Amino acid sequence: MGKQAGLPHISRRLSTPAALALGVLFGMLVSRLFPWTATTPGWRSNHVPPKSHQQSRQPIQLPTLEQRARVLNLLTSLSPHYTKECTRNAQPLYIQQATERYAALIGHKGPSSGSWFSRFFADDADSHGRSSRKDLVPSDHKYFFAINLYNSFDIIPDLFATLFRVSAILGYHNVFVSIYENGSTDQTKALLRIFDALTRSVGMRITIRTSMRTRGAFNHRIEYLAEVRNAAFVPLHELRDAENEYFDTIVFMNDVLPCVDDILELIYQSRTNNAGITCAADYMYHDEIGAPVFYDNWVARDINGTALENAPFERIFHHAESAQRFQRHLPVQVQSCWNGIAVLDPEPFYTPPHVRFRMARITEGECSASECSLICNDYWEAGYGRILMVPRVKLAYDRKVFDIVHPPRRNLTAIRGYARIGGLPDDPRSDPQDRAWFGPHDRLFTEEESQPLEFVPGPSHVWCWGWDGAGDLDGPDVDPIWERVSNKSMRPDAVKVRHDRSIPKI
Numbered sequence: 289m290g291k292q293a294g295l296p297h298i299s300r301r302l303s304t305p306a307a308l309a310l311g312v313l314f315g316m317l318v319s320r321l322f323p324w325t326a327t328t329p330g331w332r333s334n335h336v337p338p339k340s341h342q343q344s345r346q347p348i349q350l351p352t353l354e355q356r357a358r359v360l361n362l363l364t365s366l367s368p369h370y371t372k373e374c375t376r377n378a379q380p381l382y383i384q385q386a387t388e389r390y391a392a393l394i395g396h397k398g399p400s401s402g403s404w405f406s407r408f409f410a411d412d413a414d415s416h417g418r419s420s421r422k423d424l425v426p427s428d429h430k431y432f433f434a435i436n437l438y439n440s441f442d443i444i445p446d447l448f449a450t451l452f453r454v455s456a457i458l459g460y461h462n463v464f465v466s467i468y469e470n471g472s473t474d475q476t477k478a479l480l481r482i483f484d485a486l487t488r489s490v491g492m493r494i495t496i497r498t499s500m501r502t503r504g505a506f507n508h509r510i511e512y513l514a515e516v517r518n519a520a521f522v523p524l525h526e527l528r529d530a531e532n533e534y535f536d537t538i539v540f541m542n543d544v545l546p547c548v549d550d551i552l553e554l555i556y557q558s559r560t561n562n563a564g565i566t567c568a569a570d571y572m573y574h575d576e577i578g579a580p581v582f583y584d585n586w587v588a589r590d591i592n593g594t595a596l597e598n599a600p601f602e603r604i605f606h607h608a609e610s611a612q613r614f615q616r617h618l619p620v621q622v623q624s625c626w627n628g629i630a631v632l633d634p635e636p637f638y639t640p641p642h643v644r645f646r647m648a649r650i651t652e653g654e655c656s657a658s659e660c661s662l663i664c665n666d667y668w669e670a671g672y673g674r675i676l677m678v679p680r681v682k683l684a685y686d687r688k689v690f691d692i693v694h695p696p697r698r699n700l701t702a703i704r705g706y707a708r709i710g711g712l713p714d715d716p717r718s719d720p721q722d723r724a725w726f727g728p729h730d731r732l733f734t735e736e737e738s739q740p741l742e743f744v745p746g747p748s749h750v751w752c753w754g755w756d757g758a759g760d761l762d763g764p765d766v767d768p769i770w771e772r773v774s775n776k777s778m779r780p781d782a783v784k785v786r787h788d789r790s791i792p793k794i
Contacts, residue, residue, distance in 0.1 A: 356456065356490040370690060371446040374547035378730035379697065385733050390552045392791045395427040395459025429789070430462050431555075432535040432634065434520040437469040440543040441476045443685075447541070448483040453548045455492055464527070464535070465494040468520040471502035495523050510755055514645040514659040521644070524637065536789055538632040544570065544683045545690050546629060547729060557619055557678050558631040561740050562785045564672030565632050565664060567625035568681035573689050574598070580689050580726070586753060587660045588677070589623040593747035593773075601679075601725045615725070617679045618736050623746055624664030624675060628683040635787040636670045643670055648754075655752035655771045665750070668777035671786055674743045680731065697721060697728035746777035 375383075433451065437444070455463040465487070469476055477498050487494050497519065503512040520540075527533040537555065550568065558566035567588075571580040582588075582604045588596040590607040597604050605611035610620045636643035643666045648654040657665075664675060684690035698721070716722035716732035750773050754766030776782060 370687070370694070371450055371545055371547050374694065374729050375549060377697070379732075382730040382732055386549055386552075389733065389738075390457070390549070390556060392793075393427060393429075393552060393555060394457055395429065395462040396456075426459060427792075428462065429458075429537065429559075430533075430535045431458055431464070432524055432538045433463065433465040434517075434524070434538060434540045435465070435467045435542075436516055436520055437467060437472070437476060437480070437543055439472045439474050439476060440469070441472075441474045441479055443543050443545055444476065444479050444483060446545050447543070448487065450546055450548055450551065452487065452490070452492070454551050457548075457552070460491045460493070463492065464523065465492065466520050466523045467494070467496045468499075468516065468522075469496070470499040470516060470519075472498075497522075508647060508756075510656060510659050511647040514647055517645040517659060521637070524634070528638070534638065535634050538634045538637070540630045540632060542626075542628050544628040544685055545687075546681075546683060547694075549729075550681045550683070551629070553681055554629060554631045554678055556791065557676065558633075559789045559791045560738070561619070561674060561676060561743075562787065562789055563631070563633065563674045563676050564636070564667045565625070565630055565675045567622075567627040567631075567675075567677045568629045568683045569677060569679050570628035570683040570685070571689050571693055572598075572685065573692075580684075580692050583685075584625070584627045587658050587664075588625040588627060589661075589750055591621050591623055591744065591747065593623050593750035593770075595751045595753075595768075614677075614679050616734075616736070617731065618734075619741055620677045620679065621741055621743055622675055622677050623668075623750060624661050625677050626658075626660035626664075627677065628685075629681070630660075633672055633787050633789065636667060636672055641670065643667065650756075655769060656754040656756050656766065657752050657771075658755070661750075661752070665773060665777075668746050668782055669774045671776070671781055671784065673746050673777055673782040674741075674785070676741060680737065682726075693726050694729045695726060697730060743783035745780055745782050746773065748772060748778055 375386075378386075435447070440447075451465060455465075467480065469480060480496050480498065484494060484496050499519075503509060517540075524535065524538070527535075537558065539551065539555070546568075554566050554568060557563070570583045572583040573579075574581040577600065579600060581598050581600055582596055583598070585596045585598050590596060590605055590610050592607050594606045597606075602611070602615060605614055605620075610622070613620045643663060645659045645663055646666075647659065648656040648662060650656055667673060667675065682693040684693055716734055719732070721727045722731050749770040751768060752771040753768045756766050
């Protein structure tokens with residue numbers, strides 16, 4: 289009894305720092321006498337050196353397909369918008385077309401029984417699974433996703449759900465996501481922390497950098513926007529310099545609401561055409577017209593250098609051939625575009641003269657265009673002028689426009705007075721819904737959409753609206769001009785294939 293009472297007495301005589309130091313020394317002694325060894329293999333990201341996790345006391349196990357599926361369902365259930373409905377009730381022929389079209393993009397070995405890829409185009413994640421292709425070699429094509437966000441709380445769940453699904457198809461080891469957020473006044477930063485943890489739990493490589501920086505009242509807006517976009521590219525160069533890791537495709541996304549197959553189609557067209565830049569088509573709601581109109585006409589220029597119009601689809605292009613292709617949902621060559629999502633060939637970022645986002649060289653007389661217009665001009669200058677727009681991919685920034693450009697498919701045979709006039713039931717050229725401009729998302733593919741474009745050299749002049757301003761102006765503040773572009777963009781070499789990123793034939 290006396291000995292037992294003496295122990296508390298001794299402990300009371302030791303000060304707290306001394307007791308803590310004694311505990312640390314005791315722990316180190318035990319760890320040396322009984323070295324800890326992991327019984328399960330640790331998982332590490334593709335860019336992390338192998339030795340960095342050797343001594344970890346809490347190894348991260350490689351997540352199983354079932355664990356990833358649970359996080360997928362969680363991400364999808366958190367979505368407040370309708371991107372998860374894009375292909376939920378897709379017509380069977382579209383499912384077949386999309387599965388075959390994007391099969392070569394798959395960057396992982398499929399499970400023994402249902403393919404995750406097919407589940408993205410099924411009514412239920414637990415049913416209708418199609419058998420995965422056993423003859424496919426997993427792609428090792430590497431993708432760098434760059435995203436700028438500002439007050440994006442409303443779209444983040446959809447954005448991450450889509451990113452997760454696309455990465456599951458392309459292969460987590462092939463994907464790196466870089467997000468730069470700054471100046472948000474809503475709960476964007478808090479929500480980003482949640483999705484950062486979710487994506488890391490399934491092995492996605494992601495870097496999220498946040499800042500309180502905003503554009504000052506006297507800062508040039510284009511200089512500021514160029515710096516913000518370049519901030520999302522920092523990991524691209526860090527991975528090259530530190531790990532010798534290079535990427536084959538860059539996907540730069542704004543705060544839009546894309547579907548899984550929207551991103552896959554842009555990647556497909558980019559690689560099929562070995563394009564320097566591949567863009568979607570984005571839309572905003574026009575109150576006077578009472579319908580969506582084309583949005584990003586400050587950047588988009590047709591192959592003649594003429595600005596596209598904030599107008600309904602039949603009046604967007606001035607170039608006649610481009611207008612015809614656009615109305616038929618066929619890829620169109622343009623001089624420049626951005627339009628919500630742009631897929632870029634990364635080669636100009638890696639090789640001299642090292643393209644980057646910038647403001648105009650005003651002192652040299654260059655028109656103060658958008659940083660996205662200028663990077664398109666720089667791609668032409670570097671010999672990567674194969675730039676195209678994909679009308680099939682219709683992007684919206686809010687629910688109102690999203691619902692209009694992606695209406696539900698209807699059973700027309702149940703509508704009184706409807707009668708098919710020739711054609712086949714599954715022919716997109718004769719089905720009224722597939723021919724409609726704002727038709728269902730599961731629009732059937734035509735043969736022309738898979739044919740590579742014949743690119744021509746660029747124009748001698750480009751229509752430019754300058755933006756000189758500091759201050760609070762939200763649009764161009766200089767009279768537009770026809771600006772002469774570099775002679776290099778008018779040469780056949782400007783549209784020559786310099787970096788082969790083609791999709792392997794199956």
